[in-house]
Amino acid sequence: MFQIRFHGRGGQGVVTAAEMLSVAAFLEGKYAQAFPSFGSERMGAPVISYCRIDTKEIRLREPIGEPDAVIIQDPTLLNSVDVFAGIKEDRYLLFNSKQSYQELGIADFILNFIPERVGCVPATELALEHVGRPVPNAALLGGLAAITGIIQVDSVVRAVREKFSGPVAEANIVVVNEAFNMTKKLLNGGG
Amino acid sequence: MLKQIEGSQAVAETIGLCRPEVICAYPITPQTHIVEGLGALVRKGTITNCEYINVESEFAALSVAIGASAGGARSYTATASQGLLFMAEAVYNASGLGLPIVMTIGNRAIGAPINIWNDHSDSMSMRDSGWIQLYAETNQEAMDLHIQAFRIAEEVGCPVMVCMDGFILTHAYERVDLPRQEQVDAFLPPYEPMQVLDPSDPVSIGAMVGPEAFAEVRYLAHYKQMRALERIPEISAEFRDRFGRDSGGLVHTYKTEDADTIVVALGSVNGTIKDVVDEMRLDGKTIGSLSICSFRPFPLERLREVLSPAKQIIVIEKNLAVGMGGILSANIRMALRGLVQPVTTCIAGLGGRPITKKSLHEMFEKTMADEIEDTHFLDLDWEIIRRELDREKADRRSGPIAENILKDIGKRLEE
Numbered sequence: 194m195f196q197i198r199f200h201g202r203g204g205q206g207v208v209t210a211a212e213m214l215s216v217a218a219f220l221e222g223k224y225a226q227a228f229p230s231f232g233s234e235r236m237g238a239p240v241i242s243y244c245r246i247d248t249k250e251i252r253l254r255e256p257i258g259e260p261d262a263v264i265i266q267d268p269t270l271l272n273s274v275d276v277f278a279g280i281k282e283d284r285y286l287l288f289n290s291k292q293s294y295q296e297l298g299i300a301d302f303i304l305n306f307i308p309e310r311v312g313c314v315p316a317t318e319l320a321l322e323h324v325g326r327p328v329p330n331a332a333l334l335g336g337l338a339a340i341t342g343i344i345q346v347d348s349v350v351r352a353v354r355e356k357f358s359g360p361v362a363e364a365n366i367v368v369v370n371e372a373f374n375m376t377k378k379l380l381n382g383g384g
Numbered sequence: 385m386l387k388q389i390e391g392s393q394a395v396a397e398t399i400g401l402c403r404p405e406v407i408c409a410y411p412i413t414p415q416t417h418i419v420e421g422l423g424a425l426v427r428k429g430t431i432t433n434c435e436y437i438n439v440e441s442e443f444a445a446l447s448v449a450i451g452a453s454a455g456g457a458r459s460y461t462a463t464a465s466q467g468l469l470f471m472a473e474a475v476y477n478a479s480g481l482g483l484p485i486v487m488t489i490g491n492r493a494i495g496a497p498i499n500i501w502n503d504h505s506d507s508m509s510m511r512d513s514g515w516i517q518l519y520a521e522t523n524q525e526a527m528d529l530h531i532q533a534f535r536i537a538e539e540v541g542c543p544v545m546v547c548m549d550g551f552i553l554t555h556a557y558e559r560v561d562l563p564r565q566e567q568v569d570a571f572l573p574p575y576e577p578m579q580v581l582d583p584s585d586p587v588s589i590g591a592m593v594g595p596e597a598f599a600e601v602r603y604l605a606h607y608k609q610m611r612a613l614e615r616i617p618e619i620s621a622e623f624r625d626r627f628g629r630d631s632g633g634l635v636h637t638y639k640t641e642d643a644d645t646i647v648v649a650l651g652s653v654n655g656t657i658k659d660v661v662d663e664m665r666l667d668g669k670t671i672g673s674l675s676i677c678s679f680r681p682f683p684l685e686r687l688r689e690v691l692s693p694a695k696q697i698i699v700i701e702k703n704l705a706v707g708m709g710g711i712l713s714a715n716i717r718m719a720l721r722g723l724v725q726p727v728t729t730c731i732a733g734l735g736g737r738p739i740t741k742k743s744l745h746e747m748f749e750k751t752m753a754d755e756i757e758d759t760h761f762l763d764l765d766w767e768i769i770r771r772e773l774d775r776e777k778a779d780r781r782s783g784p785i786a787e788n789i790l791k792d793i794g795k796r797l798e799e
Contacts, residue, residue, distance in 0.1 A: 253656050
């Protein structure tokens with residue numbers, strides 16, 4: 194089983210991100226379970242969502258305490274929420290930021306992680322450019338596909354088509370592919 | 385058709401396949417997505433021949449459903465928490481009148497303190513209202529139970545609550561198999577009322593009944609549920625034949641045949657419990673679990689049959705009978721009357737507190753080692769409780785408990 198935890202703020206599509214990821218996994222014939230942190234979701238308030246992916250039925254109903262991947266949709270949360278709770282150093286981290294790890298203040302922290310398993314995508318900027326709204330979730334799923342391989346980028350694209358339609362879907366698909374390619378390039382030392 | 389959708393949406397689509405004729409909608413978290421989903425299906429014309437009524441309160445929701453059902457329409461509504469309490473009088477009326485309404489409960493705690501998260505306090509408060517109560521373990525089962533609920537309700541002449549854990553199921557995306565309309569039509573015939581208000585053949589429903597006949601009317605309500613006890617497993621078996629999967633029935637057992645310890649629970653926590661059972665089986669522990677689907681009528685004999693060979697019973701329950709302990713465990717003790725097995729109550733998951741594998745595993749181990757009290761509160765924060773009790777001892781005007789505790793937790797986080 195592969196477990197992903199999303200940290201973001203209300204309005205950033207944190208819950209939708211987990212749901213879309215579960216749909217993408219489902220489209221690959223896997224079992225998936227996505228659920229929100231069950232808070233009263235308000236614009237700007239910290240929000241957590243979860244997604245589990247497995248090849249067999251998922252029965253477990255607890256929140257994800259020991260994630261295989263953590264996706265941080267808003268790096269300002271680094272100062273207020275324990276986003277790294279329960280993550281082991283051989284697991285995956287993905288940040289939404291155009292800043293460097295140095296500027297984010299986590300350069301030392303991520304030294305202990307495996308470099309190919311840590312990614313950073315300017316997801317908000319990509320979304321603003323193509324979708325016209327600061328919703329970083331689709332780009333981060335592209336990034337997740339790039340660093341983990343737990344999901345194919347094509348499946349993320351198909352999931353986006355299930356969740357959205359028309360120009361919004363197409364714009365998000367551009368974002369997914371661009372984020373995927375950027376992250377791959379970064380991991381291959383091109384960034 | 386296999387789909388990856390939200391539990392509430394899955395239930396809404398399933399209710400649509402049951403061809404409801406009146407849907408009474410009033411929003412309350414965490415049930416709201418269900419009636420919203422149904423509203424969209426009616427507006428799009430996916431559900432036809434259906435009156436979707438936005439009412440002004442939960443009391444109105446069920447009152448309108450009562451009128452509609454008495455008028456011969458297949459009627460549905462949904463609620464949770466305070467919403468269920470607000471319609472309490474109508475809840476008793478619906479069953480007292482024998483009207484086969486189906487209602488989803490998106491299980492949620494009851495205030496004060498106000499809390500929107502999951503536990504079973506709401507449906508438990510109405511356990512003796514005369515409704516049949518079915519609890520779903522997964523979203524698939526929540527869907528399937530609604531199809532069976534209309535069958536049971538209309539055959540027996542008794543309303544049915546389908547209880548699904550708020551957020552944990554209602555808001556979870558998971559794989560479900562949505563049946564085809566022909567399948568549901570073949571399983572669920574059109575509603576044929578046992579009693580109906582018809583201007584061309586007038587009757588009155590809801591007479592005042594004095595001491596001369598009240599007990600007999602109540603006995604017949606009990607008799608109906610005893611009949612349901614026989615029909616629920618039969619309808620579940622018929623469902624399996626037509627749809628190809630096990631859903632509903634009285635109880636589901638998991639590795640109980642040789643189990644010395646059996647864990648009993650209602651609803652979605654059974655999934656987590658099964659994972660713990662598997663972990664402990666790997667360590668050589670003979671443990672199994674039992675999920676109760678039909679809480680009312682309560683399957684006393686079936687439970688006695690499954691539980692009596694075990695040496696020890698653990699009941700995990702998401703409710704608290706304040707001043708007494710566990711509601712489900714008291715019922716389980718009734719099933720085991722005259723036998724000697726200890727029944728340990730474990731109050732867990734109140735107000736949305738996560739029930740983790742780790743905590744359950746520890747609790748089961750301790751119970752098996754006889755190191756746990758009869759009524760145990762899972763993961764209770766004793767330090768916070770002691771602080772509040774000390775404060776109350778020191779100062780008569782120590783302030784409101786909920787606010788005090790939140791302040792203490794805030795302080796601890798800062799430290």
